[in-house]
Amino acid sequence: MTATEPETQAPKSHSWVGRLRSGLGPLALLGPSGLWLALFLVIPTLLILDISLVPGLRPGEPTAGYGLGNYSQVFNPWDANFIFVYLQVIGRSLYYAIATTVSCLLLGFPAAYWLALMAPKRWRNLLVVAFVLPLWTSSLLRSYAWISLLRPSGLINSFINWIGDAVGVTLPNQNWLYTSTAVLIGLTYNFLPYMVLILYASLEKLDQSLLEAAADLGAKPSQTFLKVTVPQTLPGIAAGCLLVFITSMGDFVVPTLLGGASSMTISRLIYNQFLGITRNWGLGSALSMVLILAVSIAIALLLKYGDRDSVAET
Amino acid sequence: MGLTPPKRLRLPFTWQGALTVVMYGFMYIPIVVLGVYSFNDSNRYTSVWQGFSLRWYEALMQDARLLGALQDTLFVAIVAVGISAVVGTLMALGLAKYSFPGKSLYQGVSYLPLIIPDIAIAVATLVFLASMAIPLSIWTIIAAHMVFCLAYIAVVVSSRLNGLDPNLEEAALDLGANPVQALVKVLLPELMPAIVSGCLLAFVLSIDDLLISSFTAGGGANPLPIEIFSRIRTGVKPDMNALSVLLILSSGMIAALSEYLRYKGETSQR
Numbered sequence: 001m002t003a004t005e006p007e008t009q010a011p012k013s014h015s016w017v018g019r020l021r022s023g024l025g026p027l028a029l030l031g032p033s034g035l036w037l038a039l040f041l042v043i044p045t046l047l048i049l050d051i052s053l054v055p056g057l058r059p060g061e062p063t064a065g066y067g068l069g070n071y072s073q074v075f076n077p078w079d080a081n082f083i084f085v086y087l088q089v090i091g092r093s094l095y096y097a098i099a100t101t102v103s104c105l106l107l108g109f110p111a112a113y114w115l116a117l118m119a120p121k122r123w124r125n126l127l128v129v130a131f132v133l134p135l136w137t138s139s140l141l142r143s144y145a146w147i148s149l150l151r152p153s154g155l156i157n158s159f160i161n162w163i164g165d166a167v168g169v170t171l172p173n174q175n176w177l178y179t180s181t182a183v184l185i186g187l188t189y190n191f192l193p194y195m196v197l198i199l200y201a202s203l204e205k206l207d208q209s210l211l212e213a214a215a216d217l218g219a220k221p222s223q224t225f226l227k228v229t230v231p232q233t234l235p236g237i238a239a240g241c242l243l244v245f246i247t248s249m250g251d252f253v254v255p256t257l258l259g260g261a262s263s264m265t266i267s268r269l270i271y272n273q274f275l276g277i278t279r280n281w282g283l284g285s286a287l288s289m290v291l292i293l294a295v296s297i298a299i300a301l302l303l304k305y306g307d308r309d310s311v312a313e314t
Numbered sequence: 315m316g317l318t319p320p321k322r323l324r325l326p327f328t329w330q331g332a333l334t335v336v337m338y339g340f341m342y343i344p345i346v347v348l349g350v351y352s353f354n355d356s357n358r359y360t361s362v363w364q365g366f367s368l369r370w371y372e373a374l375m376q377d378a379r380l381l382g383a384l385q386d387t388l389f390v391a392i393v394a395v396g397i398s399a400v401v402g403t404l405m406a407l408g409l410a411k412y413s414f415p416g417k418s419l420y421q422g423v424s425y426l427p428l429i430i431p432d433i434a435i436a437v438a439t440l441v442f443l444a445s446m447a448i449p450l451s452i453w454t455i456i457a458a459h460m461v462f463c464l465a466y467i468a469v470v471v472s473s474r475l476n477g478l479d480p481n482l483e484e485a486a487l488d489l490g491a492n493p494v495q496a497l498v499k500v501l502l503p504e505l506m507p508a509i510v511s512g513c514l515l516a517f518v519l520s521i522d523d524l525l526i527s528s529f530t531a532g533g534g535a536n537p538l539p540i541e542i543f544s545r546i547r548t549g550v551k552p553d554m555n556a557l558s559v560l561l562i563l564s565s566g567m568i569a570a571l572s573e574y575l576r577y578k579g580e581t582s583q584r
Contacts, residue, residue, distance in 0.1 A: 025493070029408030030420070032401045033464055037423050040461045044438035051441060059444065111337045114330035129573045134341050136569035138522040140539055141558040144546045145344035148351065148555075155347060189340065196337075250431020252525055257546065267433040274437055275528060281441065288434045299429055 045292070048285040057282030070286035086269070090290065093266040096180075097249040100187040104195040104244045105237065107188070112199035113229075117208070128200055135193045143186050143257045150176040150185070150258065178260030186254040191247055195240045202236020203229075239306030246298045250291060266291050345562060352555035370556040380557070383541040386452060390527070390537060391520040394459035395467075399513050401460070402467030403505065407497070409468070410475045427465040435461070436529035443530065450532025458530045459523065463516035470512030474505055507575045514572040518565050 051057055055069025072079040074086040111131070119127055134142060149155045152175045164171035176182050206229065214224040230237070252267040259265070266287055273284025355367030374380065409421060427435065439458045448454060482504070486496035502509075524539040531540060546554055 026408055026412045026414060029404045029411065033405035033408075033424070033468065034420065036401065036460060036464065040439060040442070040457060041426060041435070042423060044442035045434075047441050047445060048434075048438045107333075107337060107340075110330045111334040114328065114334040118328060118330060119334075125577065129570075131338065131341065133566060133569055134345065136518055136572075137345075137562045137565045138539065140522065140524055140542055140546075141348075141562060142344065144542075144554065144558060145348040147546065149344055149347060189344070192337070192341070246429060246431075250433055252431075252433050253543075267431060270433050270437060271525075274440060284437060285441065288437050291431060292434050295429065295431060295434075 052285035052289045054282045070282045089264050097245050100248040101241050101244045103188045104192050108195035112196045116200050116203035132193045150182050182258040183255050183263050186258040187248045191244045198240035202233045242298050242302040349559045352559045370552045373553045374556050383536050383538040386535045387538040390455050394456045394463050395517045398463035402464035406468045406471035427462040432525040436525040440529040451534035454530040458526050459520045466516045467512035471508045474508030511572040511575040
């Protein structure tokens with residue numbers, strides 16, 4: 001951070017000119033982006049906070065004035081308008097996000113460990129890039145790819161049948177598509193690269209002499225792992241988990257394409273309040289604020305416990 | 315890339331290594347399957363292989379609606395990224411150069427588009443546009459895309475700026491360059507790889523964006539992700555496979571270019 005005095009050549013005698021000129025630099029550099037962020041991010045977010053306090057606001061209809069109706073409809077069981085489904089949807093979104101985080105951690109840690117500590121050095125960068133490459137392609141298309149694997153006549157069922165034929169038994173076929181399992185597979189698939197990338201950055205910084213020292217001192221590999229590796233990489237683990245949690249909590253594409261009517265999530269519900277048939281902007285805004293709040297809590301935890309450097313590198 | 319073979323190519327077998335291979339399979343098998351079936355010579359989509367054919371690619375080229383959607387997408391991405399490249403770079407420079415009251419708030423807000431779920435941003439933008447009575451068109455998509463484009467570009471440029479020698483600009487100023495010359499002749503060339511790689515990232519995010527476009531498009535524009543979404547929602551179509559292959563290949567190339575630039579930037583820094 002270099003806070004260099006801008007425009008040192010500004011004449012000192014005309015102090016107001018100098019002040020104006022020294023304010024001009026920051027304004028020119030930070031003004032346009034500041035204006036844009038204010039117009040299209042800050043004001044809109046404040047607007048939905050405002051609208052969320054207007055019960056049952058629908059575009060083009062008269063409103064009843066301010067109140068907590070939208071929130072109480074979701075959270076307060078004693079409210080006459082309380083609809084339990086909304087709470088269920090929020091619970092399901094949390095469940096998907098937590099389950100995705102756990103499966104990404106379990107699958108991603110060994111992979112990141114191998115890439116950071118065991119893979120041949122000269123190939124390491126290339127191998128990591130290869131793992132992250134799918135992130136660059138559209139999540140829409142990556143979810144679409146899973147449709148053809150998971151649907152009833154898809155490859156996974158064909159594979160199951162093939163094994164069944166080989167063994168000589170008829171294995172039950174199942175429609176994997178439009179189930180919670182499909183959503184979890186899709187979410188894990190979409191966010192695993194983030195987890196691997198962050199864990200890799202964290203494991204790469206691990207002091208390997210510590211591992212050797214532990215082994216020399218007679219620690220079993222499992223002991224070394226639990227007492228040295230995990231504590232050393234805990235900030236990275238926290239960062240990876242919270243990032244996956246945040247992104248999967250708000251994901252729209254995967255639950256919409258791979259999940260059915262029974263896997264409604266908070267982002268789908270919000271979408272329906274605006275672009276669907278329901279058109280309840282007030283409720284949609286309230287749900288949006290709930291989602292932002294959930295994500296903000298995760299961000300606060302991330303800033304407190306997470307390894308910010310590894311996140312910054314991704 | 316020498317002619318002498320590496321001394322030891324054999325890796326000791328470890329379960330972590332085996333699992334990593336499985337993970338690579340997990341990441342790539344769906345994409346490969348998608349690609350293979352885009353060449354399947356079938357009338358409709360089946361898992362049965364019926365011979366090699368390019369018919370779905372031909373169908374794609376004759377799909378005027380799809381080509382129009384592609385045009386909209388590219389227009390949005392190019393304009394949004396082009397403006398954001400300038401605005402985002404200026405922002406990164408400003409944040410590195412000046413300290414002022416409320417700076418951490420400014421910085422915090424600039425990170426929000428990276429973290430806040432798309433759906434929340436999309437909804438907020440729609441409500442804002444509606445309350446200002448701004449008609450939805452391709453320009454409202456561009457305006458909305460600029461928010462995350464400039465945020466991503468600023469982040470990438472900032473991280474490069476932090477790695478730069480802070481004396482570089484001062485040296486130029488001491489040697490008699492005016493601030494604009496110091497910026498254009500000294501700082502910008504150093505920042506160029508970061509700016510380009512930030513732009514590539516923003517470009518890919520823009521052409522992939524479904525939610526923000528859906529909420530800000532109205533009837534005026536029909537970007538590709540919206541068109542794809544409405545088609546694949548009802549199931550699998552082989553021409554969508556062909557389209558996926560083309561899009562995945564092009565974003566793969568953009569990704570490779572960006573990673574290469576980043577790699578080059580990192581090695582030249584050390």
